[in-house]
Amino acid sequence: MTLESNPAAAGTQSDGEVPGTDSTGPLGALATMGVTCLVLAIFQTAFWLVVPLILALVLYYLVRPVHLSLLRVGMAPGPAAGAAVACFSAIGIAALATSLPRVRTLVLENHVAVERYREGGAQLVNQVVVAMDTFVTKFASDSLRDEVKRAIPDFVASLGRIVEPSMASMSRWLPAIVLVPFLTFFLLKDGRQLKTLLARPVPNAFFESSLVLLQRVDEAAKAYFRGLLQLTILDATALSAGLAVIGMPHPVLLGVASAILMWIPYVGGIFAAVAASIVAITEFPEQPAILYGTLAWYLAVRWLDGFVFMPLTIGKSLHIHPVVAVLTILLAGAIAGIPGMMLALPVFGILKVVFDSSSLIVLNERLRARHRQERILRRRQATAGLIGITED
């Protein structure tokens, strides 16, 4: 083959680009949302791996600076990954070992404390029902009042229908948590080789562009998990500060636990608010202002989380418009429940990068022509000297 028969003029790379495939446009965003929902629906059966995988990725980005520091001082990648993961695992085990005896004491020996919080919970439910009853009697007609009374048990039942399967799924996920350090270790140790392995089957013509795409996907994932960490810190700080001002006991512990619960979109925030309300009503039964303050603060932070913090951290890190982010989370929740909500944004972000870059690779006429040329040349070489087989 000569150059004359395969002209390679300057600038041909951009000739194959297809306008309008950028997923930042409304149609592109809609298409990406649709594919995101499709992917989540297809992979529903493997959701038991979602929690360990997400935790492993969070731990990976948390541990990576330590891993890089160890590499910098001359350690080999394997031992460095092992040391970094072992260090964080040791901290986790130590924290668990320290807290377990206290939890055990609280649950098994100190029945009084458990009973107190249980009674606090019951008191909260009673107060909510009484308040509802008073409110409805005062302002609503009899028919509406009956309707609301019927709706309350229905609502509780429907909440049960959401929570019970989720709790059952979580109990299935718990053994998989053991995978977290292993997954993190191999991500740290073999992350680079994984890229080489993924690139191996890619044809020569698309190879360099595909590697650039992989790099962008990695950056998008990194941005998401960095965003998730920032979001957790923002939520934890806001909640802890507010609870401290209100006068709640252990504000930092409550704030951090609530921020982690908020990883589960929407429902996590409700669980956190209910738990904080039980603590408030148990510790301060004669001061309803503290309960109302706690609830109001949780509502405010939940609003901030959904409309300010999340678009600013995760949404901004993935360059997703806030409206698109909220819509995608809602759609994914309707299709795949709580795990779908958790996965909606990272899957959307990665697909967005893939779609944005696909025009540069698969739809590029020049690259496709080069790939055809490679196949022809290889076939010609393979069939050289064989009688009865045409070359092309």
Next chain:
Amino acid sequence: MPVLSFPTLLRRWNQRGDQPYSVIKLFSTLSSRELKNIAPVLHDRTYVEGEVVFDEGELGQAIYFVLDGTVSLRRTLADGQRVLAHMEKGDSFGALALLVDEPRVAQAVAQTDCRLAVFFRSDLHRLMDTQAPAAFKISLEMARHLAQILRRVALNPGSVEI
């Protein structure tokens, strides 16, 4: 049983011959251990005679090393296409892509069946972050290579260099 002397041990310690990428000139100053550490991020590719490795005008982010075979670099000039250079075993091409975000200045075509190793810019950046001495040695070799080109261009102002 033969006794290994200290110089023999040292020689074996520094032996680079069994490393698959020891033929690469840009890595000539790397130690055996540094070569071993860099190997997992290099991509091995095979090309058949006449196949285009990359095009002129294409945006690239990688440098290519010839492990086996010959690659020719061609450029479109006012008077037609010209072969600028033939890259042999151990040579590297496309080095500018490691440094700048600009289109390739020449087309690379496999002159014979060849095996190439590919090294990406992001991997060089990571190397700078984690294995600074190795990254420094590679950068220095690259600077020498570019300096030689500059010198040749300065001595022959009419020539086209790559």
